Amino acid sequence: MEKAVLITIGDEILSGNTVDTNSNFIATELKNIGIQVTQIFTISDEIGTIKNTLKAAFEIGDLIITTGGLGPTRDDKTKKALAEYFNDEIALDEVTFNHLKNYMERRGRTDILERNREQAFVPTKSVVFQNHFGTAPCMMMEQDGKLCFSLPGVPYEVKPLIRDQIVPYLKEKFNLYYIYTRIVSVVGIPESILADTIEDWELALPENLSLSYLPVGTRVKLRLTASGDDESALKKQAEDEIQKLLPLVKDHVIAVTEDKIEKILAEILMERNLTISTAESCTGGELAKMITSTAGSSKYFIAGIIPYATEKKIEILKVSKETVDEFTVVSEQVASEMAKGCQRLFDTDISLSTTGVAGPGKGEDGNEVGTVFYSIRIKDQEVTSKLYMPHLDRLDFMNFVSQKIIQDLVGLLINR
Amino acid sequence: MEKAVLITIGDEILSGNTVDTNSNFIATELKNIGIQVTQIFTISDEIGTIKNTLKAAFEIGDLIITTGGLGPTRDDKTKKALAEYFNDEIALDEVTFNHLKNYMERRGRTDILERNREQAFVPTKSVVFQNHFGTAPCMMMEQDGKLCFSLPGVPYEVKPLIRDQIVPYLKEKFNLYYIYTRIVSVVGIPESILADTIEDWELALPENLSLSYLPVGTRVKLRLTASGDDESALKKQAEDEIQKLLPLVKDHVIAVTEDKIEKILAEILMERNLTISTAESCTGGELAKMITSTAGSSKYFIAGIIPYATEKKIEILKVSKETVDEFTVVSEQVASEMAKGCQRLFDTDISLSTTGVAGPGKGEDGNEVGTVFYSIRIKDQEVTSKLYMPHLDRLDFMNFVSQKIIQDLVGLLINR
Incomplete structure (x- = not known):
């Protein structure tokens, strides 16, 4: 049990409607128990394609995990393909049906439709792992000592199935590298x-x-x-x-330890007992979100403000109107005054500020798309920097700038 | 030219370190010109695997787009695999080398290393599309009228290559469905x-x-x-x-028109000339970020605040201390007072608020992980709701709650 192959089934990802986040989650969880994902197939929900891909996957890996294609609606053909591939038949599984009934009743749904009942039909040779957060069960099939798990595609159903059931099962069953x-x-x-x-x-x-x-x-x-x-x-x-x-x-x-920059920051802030606040314009909340995405961030993140309209920068953060008039709102000077105002308003050791043009249109004052000024204040020291990232689209820009600021802050704190 | 196959090369995605966002972008862009992505292969950077996958891809699709595996570092074998697959050799391309030199000089780098020079080596039969945002060129190979484009893996290099060069090229060259x-x-x-x-x-x-x-x-x-x-x-x-x-x-x-809920909201707010502000606790900036991720949002989004610490909710949003003491900070009452305070502070038609426990630990006052109260104020009307989402992890929770609030707001505005 070393090599895993993932199969993502369904048109949502192929059509560009959904980003595949399941593969990332599953690959990380498997890596932690020494199983390497060696290939990912993303395919459409067609019986022939699913069967061919299962064949190819079994040639490469010892463990197959499929996600998607198990919803209650018409476009899902995965279960049929599974049964055909494993020369099996689909039949109602009483335990699964009772689980499903209980699941729906707990959610106040007593009208079990034929379509829901169908979800309790599984290949007769399969071992079922019940889904506690949705109606499609997870099925495990075996072939020559290799395993194939089929899961629904909804990320918040996939995560607990993998984390709480499949990973513990694999750990117990196999002697893992x-x-x-x-x-x-x-x-x-x-x-x-x-x-x-x-x-x-x-x-x-x-x-x-x-x-x-x-x-x-x-x-x-x-x-x-x-x-x-x-x-x-x-x-x-x-x-x-x-x-x-x-x-x-x-x-x-x-x-040299943690992976994500916001976690590295968390460690430093907690170790040194420092508090932080943010004043964001062009990053629109992304910077605060990034900081608060770390569990326990309420210990150091006191507050953030997003004074999007210029008058709010003046009113609440006390940026001076003269500065705005002289240098425009996207300027080193305004970034600096925002950081000062933020630190004062929220009474924190550190404050961060951003002002820029995320695009796609130019700023009110003719500033170029992709320009951003940001200030980092640590107690009474301050560094203001400029970035020019015209090639990034709006969301990537917000994300890149926020990453960069946290990274700069970590650098400054380490060298203090 | 109907069916495209994407090949994502490199261990970053297989190891769970990076989420594959390129495929999503490329699939969407191709769909807009009538080309359907029918399969995505995510594979490791090994010559044998790359060649086998190219073979499989050419059997399924008319257009192959590979991303990744073209960086200047040791772990990239894609170019070698391409040359072998197409029975070609790799040679220095003068035009590409000059482009690369100019690119690096514009960035103040005059020390062209051997490693960089290697990036100007391409298969002799390839047509090169120059990369204006990175050092690895995009190469196009042809086989029996089918095309294979090889791009680097960095998303902000992929996007302009696809949008500004490859899509226009395909549109001009083929009569598309x-x-x-x-x-x-x-x-x-x-x-x-x-x-x-x-x-x-x-x-x-x-x-x-x-x-x-x-x-x-x-x-x-x-x-x-x-x-x-x-x-x-x-x-x-x-x-x-x-x-x-x-x-x-x-x-x-x-x-019935736009796709993303924040764009639907944008249309309604602009049409009715309404302004909006946010006061977020457990969503930590995600709600504001979602709203400001739409271009032109400065027309209606005035400001947001993230009063993470309870004392900031009291100090700045004027939530009453008695309310907090009586009902705890994660309560219907506090959500409501936050929304009122936010509307007053920023002087907007609409205000949104969130207070909850994103987890993984319980709230200060023993509130269960996954609990959130949120208020939507539209002028002098207010709706406060509760959600309980214990199965979501921290980031998914922040995202789900923000989506739900915008969706509820759209529903309320439509039925007004």
């Missing part, structure tokens, strides 16, 4: 120069260790993955390599 | 009952029309897709079917 991952976050060095800098080290890595470059905004995450049988030997081996790597990139390292 | 899509957004009716309600209509649809159910939170989007040669005949045909559908689901329809 151990995987150990370390991530080193590096800033201020282009990927190609970084690669040159650490080339000798990388080439000398033991065979069971591999390195990946993962660029996130202007940061590069170096991910070192080690696999093997012996957990503690593996940890030591990876740790030894990290200790050799660090001197090569020392000035550029901003973190 | 016409695709017409209509979306009807339906709320307040479970998917299975909806399916029963419109079953006869759906079964009677002409063959060139197809229907999909796309659940988004508690809303279901019905997407009707028509394809054919004659643009105006197609529009009329789809329109006729929509007119037959609407009476069947009339009370549940919240929109």
Whole structure:
């Protein structure tokens, strides 16, 4: 049990209507128990295609997980394809039907339709994992010691099924390889120069260790993955390599533990007992959202404000009208006054501000799309910077800028 | 030129480190010119796998688009696989090298490394589309009249390449089918009952029309897709079917034009000249971000506040301390006072508020994870609702709640 293949079924993703987030979640959960996803097929809901893909998947992997194609509506053909592929028949499963009835009754639905009843029909050879957050059950089939789990496609049904039922099942049933991952976050060095800098080290890595470059905004995450049988030997081996790597990139390292920049920030703020607040214009709430997406953020995030209209910047954050008139609202000066006003209003150690033009149209004052000024105030020190990102669309712009600010803040805090 | 196959190359997605957003963007852009993505392969960066997948892809589609695997670092083998698959060799392309040099010089980099120079090596039979936002060029290869484009994997390099170069190229080169899509957004009716309600209509649809159910939170989007040669005949045909559908689901329809709920809201607010503001606790900025993600939102979105700490709710939004003490901060009463305070502070027609427990830990006052109260104030009318979503993780919770509030607001505005 080493290699998994995911099959995402349904037209929502192929048509561009939905972003596939299930694969990401499943790949991460499997990686944590030492199972590597080696391929993902995203296919349409057609019996022939599903059967062909199951065949291809069983050739590559030991574990198949399909998501999607199990809803109560007409366009779902996955169950039929499963039964045909495994030479099985579909029949009503009483346990599943009772579970379904209870599920619907708890939600005040006593009108079990024929269509719902159909959801309790499963291939007779399948082992059912009941779905506690939806009406389509998860079915497990076996072939030559390889397993195939079929799940519905709704992310909040997929997550508990994987996390609470399938992962524990796999852990118990198989003797799994151990995987150990370390991530080193590096800033201020282009990927190609970084690669040159650490080339000798990388080439000398033991065979069971591999390195990946993962660029996130202007940061590069170096991910070192080690696999093997012996957990503690593996940890030591990876740790030894990290200790050799660090001197090569020392000035550029901003973190050697956590992965997401907002989590790195969380650790620093909690350790130093610092509070933070935000005043956002062009990022529209994304910066605050990013900070508050970390559990426990209420310990350091006090408040945020999004004074979108210029008059609110003046009224509430006390940005001076003269500054706006002289330099326009998208300016270094306004960013700075916003950060000061924010720090004063919310009484925090740190305040962050953004003012810019997310596009697609030019700013009121003719500022170019993609321009943003942002200030970082730490106590009575302040740094104001400019970014110009004309190639990003609106949402990517909001996200990139927010990432960059948190990254800059982490850099400033580390070097204080 | 009808069917496209996407190949996503690289371990970032398979390892769960990155969510694949490129496929979504490309599928949408292609759909707009009548090209349907029929399959997506997500594979690792190995020469054998890449070549096998190219073979499989050419069997299914007329157009192949690969992303990823073209960075300047060691783990990229895509170009080699391309050359082998097409029986070609890799050689330095002078035009591409000059473009690369200019690109780097404009960014103040005069130290062209060997590694960068390698990026100007392309298969000799390829047509190069220059990348204006990165160092890896896009290469087009041809086989039996079928096309294969290879792009880098960075989303902000992919988007302009697809939008500004590849889509215009395909439009000009091929006589493309016409695709017409209509979306009807339906709320307040479970998917299975909806399916029963419109079953006869759906079964009677002409063959060139197809229907999909796309659940988004508690809303279901019905997407009707028509394809054919004659643009105006197609529009009329789809329109006729929509007119037959609407009476069947009339009370549940919240929109028949735009797709995203925040765009539907934007249209209504601009049409009626209404302004809006937000006061968020548990959604942490996500609600404001969702509203401001629509271009032109500064016309109606005045400001938002995220009074995360309870004392800020009291201080700035004038929530009464007695209310907090009596009902706890996660309560109907506090949600209501937040909305009132927000409307007063920012002087808007509409205000929205949220207070809840995003988890994973319980709220300060013992409130259950997944509980949220939210208020919608429209002038002097107010509706406060409760949601209980214990199965969602933190980010999904913030997103789901924000979606639901905007959806409720749209419903209230439509029925006013």
